[in-house]
Amino acid sequence: MYQSQPTADEIRNVCKWINDLLNPESRETALNELCNKRERVPDLAPLLWNSFGTISALLQEIINVYPLLNPPCLTAHQSNRLCNALALLQCVASHPETRNQFLQAHIPLYLYPFLHTGSKTRPFEYLRLTSLGVIGALVKTDEQEVIEFLIKTEVIPLCLRIMENGSELSKTVATYILQKILQDDNGLQYICQTYDRFSHVAMILGKMVLQLQKDQSARLLKHVIRCYLRLADNARAREALRKCLPDQLKDGTFEGCLREDATARKWLQQLIETLENTMQGPGQPMSNPTSILSQTMPH
Numbered sequence: 001m002y003q004s005q006p007t008a009d010e011i012r013n014v015c016k017w018i019n020d021l022l023n024p025e026s027r028e029t030a031l032n033e034l035c036n037k038r039e040r041v042p043d044l045a046p047l048l049w050n051s052f053g054t055i056s057a058l059l060q061e062i063i064n065v066y067p068l069l070n071p072p073c074l075t076a077h078q079s080n081r082l083c084n085a086l087a088l089l090q091c092v093a094s095h096p097e098t099r100n101q102f103l104q105a106h107i108p109l110y111l112y113p114f115l116h117t118g119s120k121t122r123p124f125e126y127l128r129l130t131s132l133g134v135i136g137a138l139v140k141t142d143e144q145e146v147i148e149f150l151i152k153t154e155v156i157p158l159c160l161r162i163m164e165n166g167s168e169l170s171k172t173v174a175t176y177i178l179q180k181i182l183q184d185d186n187g188l189q190y191i192c193q194t195y196d197r198f199s200h201v202a203m204i205l206g207k208m209v210l211q212l213q214k215d216q217s218a219r220l221l222k223h224v225i226r227c228y229l230r231l232a233d234n235a236r237a238r239e240a241l242r243k244c245l246p247d248q249l250k251d252g253t254f255e256g257c258l259r260e261d262a263t264a265r266k267w268l269q270q271l272i273e274t275l276e277n278t279m280q281g282p283g284q285p286m287s288n289p290t291s292i293l294s295q296t297m298p299h
Contacts, residue, residue: 006041014041018048021057031061031084038091045095048088049102055092061085062110065127072119079123083130086111090130094137103149108135115158118165125167132162132173139180147184156181156191160204168217171208175223182230192234202231202244209246216257222264225249229271242275 006014014037020030038044048054065082068074089107092098102108111131117124135155138146150156155177162174178201181187191197205224212221228245231237248254250272258264 006037010037010040013037014044014047018051018054022053027057027061028081031081031088035084035087038087043095044088045092045098049092049098055105055107058085058089059107059110066113069113069117072117072121072124074119074121074123074127076123079127083126086127086130086134090134090137093134094140096141099138099141099143100145103138103146106153108138108149108155109153111135112153112155112158115155115162120167125170128162128166129170129173132159132170132177135177136173139177142180142183144184144186147181147187150177150181151187151190156197157200160200163204164207168215168220172217172220172223175208175220175227179223179226179230182227188230188234192231192237198231198237198240201227202237202240206244206246209248212257213248213253216254218257218261218264221254221257222261222267225264225267225271229267229274232271232274238275245271245275 014034017030017033017037020026021034034044034048041047048058061082062085065074065078068078089102092102093108111134114127114131117128135150139150159174159178162170163178166174182191191201205227208220208224212224228241228249232241249268254268258268
C-alpha cells in the first residue's frame with residue numbers, strides 16, 4: 001500500500017521529540033511518540049543518529065536498567081520504556097545510512113546483558129525479544145561485516161541459550177539469527193571449526209525438535225530445518241548429522257505442521273536426501289562425532 005510522505009508538521013514534531021530525549025523529564029513521552037512515528041518517517045534513523053546527544057540518551061536508558069537485571073526486579077512499565085528505546089535503536093540498525101556506524105560503535109554490546117537474563121516473567125521476555133529484534137535487523141541484510149562482528153562478540157551462545165529456554169517468539173528470532181550466521185561462509189566455518197561448537201549447536205537444535213514435537217510451530221520449525229540444511233553443507237558436520245539427526249525429522253512427525261509451507265517441506269526433503277546419499281568426504285570426520293549428541297538426542 002502506498003504510504004504518503006510525512007507532513008511538515010510531522011517532521012517538526014519528530015525533531016521536537018528528538019530534542020526532548022535530552023531532557024530526562026520529557027524523555028519517556030518522547031520515546032513513546034517517536035516509536036509511534038517509525039513507520040511514518042522513513043529517515044527517522046539518520047535524524048536520531050545525527051542529532052546531538054540522542055544516541056547517548058538512548059544508551060543511558062539501557063544502562064539505567066542494568067541494576068534491575070540481577071536480582072530480576074524489572075517492572076512492566078520499566079520494560080516498556082526501555083523497549084521503546086530499543087525499538088529506536090532497531091530503527092537505526094535497519095537503515096542503510098546508519099547501520100555500519102551503529103555496528104562500528106559496538107552498540108549491540110549494550111544489549112547482550114539483556115540476552116543473558118533468565119527470568120521468564122513478561123517484562124524480561126519482552127526485553128529479550130526486543131533486544132533480539134535489534135540483532136535480527138542487523139543480520140537481515142546478509143552483510144559479512146555484521147556476521148564477523150557477531151561471531152567475535154560471541155552472540156551465538158546467547159542465541160543458543162534462548163533457543164533452548166525462551167518463549168516461542170524469542171526462540172524463533174534467535175534461531176533466525178543463527179540461521180543468518182550459518183548462511184555466511186565464515187559463520188558456517190566458525191561453527192564447524194571445532195566439535196565443541198558444532199555439538200552445542202546440534203544439541204540445541206535436537207532439543208528444539210523434540211520440543212516442537214509437543215508444541216508444534218511451523219515458523220520455528222522452518223528455521224530449525226534451514227539451520228540443519230546449512231550445516232549439512234559442511235562435510236564434517238554432514239557426517240556427524242547422518243548419525244544424530246532426530247528421527248522426528250525423518251519419520252513424518254511434522255508432515256501436518258508443514259502442510260502449508262512448501263518451502264520448508266522442500267528444505268526438509270533436501271536435508272534428508274543429502275544425509276542419506278552422502279558418502280564420507282575426503283576430510284577427516286570430527287573426532288567423537290556421536291558421543292556428546294547421543295546423550296541428549298535419542299533416536
